[in-house]
Amino acid sequence: MMESADKTTITYRIKQVREALCLTQVKFSRVISLSSGYLAGVEVGKRKVNERVVKLICASFSVNEKWLKSGEGEMFGQGHNEYTKLVSLYKELNLQFREYILKQIELLLDIQDKNPSDLCNIIEG
Structure with missing residues (x-):
């Protein structure tokens, strides 16, 4: 086994x-x-x-x-609720919107990696 x-x-x-x-x-x-x-x-x-x-x-x-x-206690600690909410909302989207969300996240990660201040400008923007 x-x-x-x-x-x-x-x-x-x-x-x-x-x-x-x-x-x-x-x-x-x-x-x-x-x-x-x-x-x-x-x-x-x-x-x-x-x-x-x-x-x-x-x-x-x-x-x-x-x-x-x-194995003692609960699987997830604090902060998991945000992740769980994000996943459950994502699952409710149709495939077309899921693909769009993933592309946007990838773009944000690229921006974040290249120049973190650019991300601030976009968010505040």
């Missing part, structure tokens, strides 16, 4: 988080700056989970670190 089938492991809980957020391995791994292959290895118990990965998951998705490490 693979380690990930054991519901007491951190690898299983990482998969639970990803599935609760309705994210593919590719999208989840992109957010936390891992390769999707590494994440797949984590989820099946072939790769170790280090402290850096734990911190990235918790910070990126408002996951309760104690829950992720031990």
Whole structure:
């Protein structure tokens, strides 16, 4: 039996988080700056989970670190409500509008990466 089938492991809980957020391995791994292959290895118990990965998951998705490490408490911590609301609103959009929203987010990320002050001008604008 693979380690990930054991519901007491951190690898299983990482998969639970990803599935609760309705994210593919590719999208989840992109957010936390891992390769999707590494994440797949984590989820099946072939790769170790280090402290850096734990911190990235918790910070990126408002996951309760104690829950992720031990299974104690709630899966998500404070700040998750905003993310959950965003995801649920996004799911209500038809495909055409979803694609538009994703393109806008990508454009904002490009602007932010190139010149953060440009982003302020657009938001205040």
